[in-house]
Amino acid sequence: MKRIALLVLLVAALLAACGPAATPTPASTAVPPTATPVPPTAIPEPRTLTVFAAASLTDAFTEIGHNFEAAHPGVTVAFNFAGSQTLSTQITQGAVADVFASANHTEMDKLVTGSLVQQAAPNDFVTNKLVVILPKDNPGNVTTLQDLARSDLKLIICDSTVPAGKYARQILDNMAKDPAFGADFKTKVLANVVSNENDVKLVVTKVQLGEADAGLVYISDSVSAPELKTIEIPANYNVVAKYPIAALTGALQPGLASDFIAYVLSADGQAILKKWGFTPVTP
Amino acid sequence: MRHLFRRFSIDHNPGWVFILPSLVLIGLLGLPLLALAWRALGKDFFNYALSPTAISALKLSLLTSTTSVLIAIATGTPLAYILARWDFHGKTAFELLIDLPVVLPPSVAGLALLIAFGRQGVFGAWLSAIGITLPFTTAAVVVAQTFVSAPLFVRSARVGFAEIDKQLEEAATVEGANEWQVFRFIMFPLAGRALLSGLVLTWTRALGEFGATIMFAGNLEGKTQTMPLAIYLGFERGLGVAVALSVMLVVVSIVLLGIMRRLERGSTVVMQDI
Numbered sequence: 001m002k003r004i005a006l007l008v009l010l011v012a013a014l015l016a017a018c019g020p021a022a023t024p025t026p027a028s029t030a031v032p033p034t035a036t037p038v039p040p041t042a043i044p045e046p047r048t049l050t051v052f053a054a055a056s057l058t059d060a061f062t063e064i065g066h067n068f069e070a071a072h073p074g075v076t077v078a079f080n081f082a083g084s085q086t087l088s089t090q091i092t093q094g095a096v097a098d099v100f101a102s103a104n105h106t107e108m109d110k111l112v113t114g115s116l117v118q119q120a121a122p123n124d125f126v127t128n129k130l131v132v133i134l135p136k137d138n139p140g141n142v143t144t145l146q147d148l149a150r151s152d153l154k155l156i157i158c159d160s161t162v163p164a165g166k167y168a169r170q171i172l173d174n175m176a177k178d179p180a181f182g183a184d185f186k187t188k189v190l191a192n193v194v195s196n197e198n199d200v201k202l203v204v205t206k207v208q209l210g211e212a213d214a215g216l217v218y219i220s221d222s223v224s225a226p227e228l229k230t231i232e233i234p235a236n237y238n239v240v241a242k243y244p245i246a247a248l249t250g251a252l253q254p255g256l257a258s259d260f261i262a263y264v265l266s267a268d269g270q271a272i273l274k275k276w277g278f279t280p281v282t283p
Numbered sequence: 284m285r286h287l288f289r290r291f292s293i294d295h296n297p298g299w300v301f302i303l304p305s306l307v308l309i310g311l312l313g314l315p316l317l318a319l320a321w322r323a324l325g326k327d328f329f330n331y332a333l334s335p336t337a338i339s340a341l342k343l344s345l346l347t348s349t350t351s352v353l354i355a356i357a358t359g360t361p362l363a364y365i366l367a368r369w370d371f372h373g374k375t376a377f378e379l380l381i382d383l384p385v386v387l388p389p390s391v392a393g394l395a396l397l398i399a400f401g402r403q404g405v406f407g408a409w410l411s412a413i414g415i416t417l418p419f420t421t422a423a424v425v426v427a428q429t430f431v432s433a434p435l436f437v438r439s440a441r442v443g444f445a446e447i448d449k450q451l452e453e454a455a456t457v458e459g460a461n462e463w464q465v466f467r468f469i470m471f472p473l474a475g476r477a478l479l480s481g482l483v484l485t486w487t488r489a490l491g492e493f494g495a496t497i498m499f500a501g502n503l504e505g506k507t508q509t510m511p512l513a514i515y516l517g518f519e520r521g522l523g524v525a526v527a528l529s530v531m532l533v534v535v536s537i538v539l540l541g542i543m544r545r546l547e548r549g550s551t552v553v554m555q556d557i
Contacts, residue, residue, distance in 0.1 A: 083519075085519045086519055089518060089519050135403075139402070154419065156501070159502065159516060161516070161519050161520050193503065194418075194419035194501060194503060195419050195500075195501025195502050195503055195507070196501075196502050196503060196504075197501070197502065198502070198515075198516065206501075209397065209401060209403055210401070210402055210403030211397065211401050211402050211403065211418045211419070212419075
């Protein structure tokens, strides 16, 4: 009989584990039952703010998250950094988050269309542009943008589904329109691509490892990896990557979500983003 | 089923104690596959399955996994033979080394391969000195697949060789057969089933390889984007191609598992005959 009880318990546990994901995890809310009595007002209720953010925001948002936690006792900011297209897919498929910060409008618009974000027109909080990165010993001997079309080169960019991959292809289009590069410039450069990565940080890592001669990433990524050499892309070819941010309709912490967005847009938040190589929208 | 019930009724123990938890697990394993098949069997299945991305991933997967299996056979058979028949110092260490990739997360394998054979890797300079650059090539896909799947072949073959009666080998040696002849005419045929089932296991594992491939070989359609990679990236591109490729992999896996079951059943019959 004991064994039956145990089995029933196991099945119950399994079923409970399959329950709605929206239930807050007990670990985050549980208070030790035998804890020494403390006046309840002294401990702020532990809360977790879940932020889904583009991979390029990893360093800047991690710092912003620390500051936000310091200013909001009891609050833990949990980040999910990945390619914006991965994040928008996850949210569409039912992932629960409070804030989404995307590296382009395409992925944010998918959520707007699906009524998954609270605003019809989410605000841009920062802009970014692209840069060419090279390993510190420059094994491909790349010195100009024209070199990217040299046939012996190994190039890594993001997949065309990833915002940074879309921007990279736009830039190549812009260059191909200039006779200085030639109409076949884009084709030649894309022929050098040895891997289409799933987010921009993977491009950085592989260039850091020296596995590729060059990569196309955000200028903010080059700030996070100062040992890499860079070649600037002039503004007439470059893009202005606009990053929108919004609270999600499925947010479990809507109040904290708008607080967080306000902090990102505040002078302090913008200063941190500027430090990590982004261009603030409120100069 | 009826047989099960009868046994438990003798113990006055209701069968559902076993059936209910089993159903939970069967549901967990079965329902996702059913859902996948349900989603795939739309009118667009063939459009997706025959799309250029799907076709090139399929071709590449078949080419690389077959090559990996051939490498596993060519190098794994002798190794398994040595491990099964010879005794030498440090044998346990070799056996551990062969078992390790089976339990290792593929991402660890990918990182290790990149650090070892990458362009800036520990042995990368030697490789590039003789004109070989592995990362981001189809060869890298094969290396990654072989790394994770060949140990399965060695394990299976080792058991196959070890099970053969030592007296057969001794008899052949007495009759004047050399080491190669013993292997060729006695050991190889008798271990045939074990080798075949090892081959099938290795092939399914190579076909499903994902983590080591995406890290070591990258992702480029037609060159390094195998079916599992195309499924992972297709997930963000629109589910159609990903679902079609997944169903194809499930079907291939079922066929290969079916072949293996037949082989295993066959080998037990042989054992009983002996």
